[in-house]
Amino acid sequence: MNKAFVFSLEAIFCLLLLITLLLITVPEEKKELRTLLVFQKENDLLKIWAKQETLSLKDMKKDFEFAFPQKNGKIMLGNESIAIGKKGSESISSEIAVIGNKLEATKISVSVFG
């Protein structure tokens, strides 16, 4: 019959510590500020739309596609909305309330899906 290995308590502790150390995963740090850039571009879109006298979802969609080529998103103008591409699980959204000539407020929001 072959003899088995016998580990002492401290060797077992060391093995456990080594395994724990190898299992530790350090979260990846952010290397870019792409989220901030998307947020800034959304705000650019909202500011430009706020300056326009008339707004239509069709034109807004065109503007979105120009600002965010190959990105999916959603635009809301008051109670109406339009989707651009597929809906994603995560999104970066911005909203603005535009006060019209008759002091009526219209909410405009834009979301970019990740």
Add this chain to the structure above:
Amino acid sequence: MDKGFIFSLDTGIATIIIIAMLFFFVSATSEQAQKKAENEKNIALWKNTLYFADTIIKNRAEENSVLGSAAKDAEKKRVKSNEIELMLLKKAEEIENTEFFLKEITVVFEDSEENIFFKKKGKNCVIVERLVLIENKKALLRIGGCNE
């Protein structure tokens, strides 16, 4: 006669494991420190480029248009944020310091694009785009910044 040390197999293994752990720890710490320094450098480049683009579209500096080319509302006596005066932007000159230099300023319209200036050099660069109005036409202002 002096007594010597006797290492059993498990004590030997435990010693090797401790040495291996220390090695991994030192190597991981140094790798982390290196990554952190690199990340900080990248983040600084992103910040510089983003803030620079923001400065151009929100400020107006007639003597140095690279620090602000926003259009002016003469009646209200204020700058029009996100509206660029192309003639002023065209006067933009290079800007460079030890940590950052400007590689590119381009205005992209829906049907054409106009390069204000472009430098070939630059290894580690970031390009950001902002949406602006130029003579009532929507355009993307592309700013490229580099740190190497």
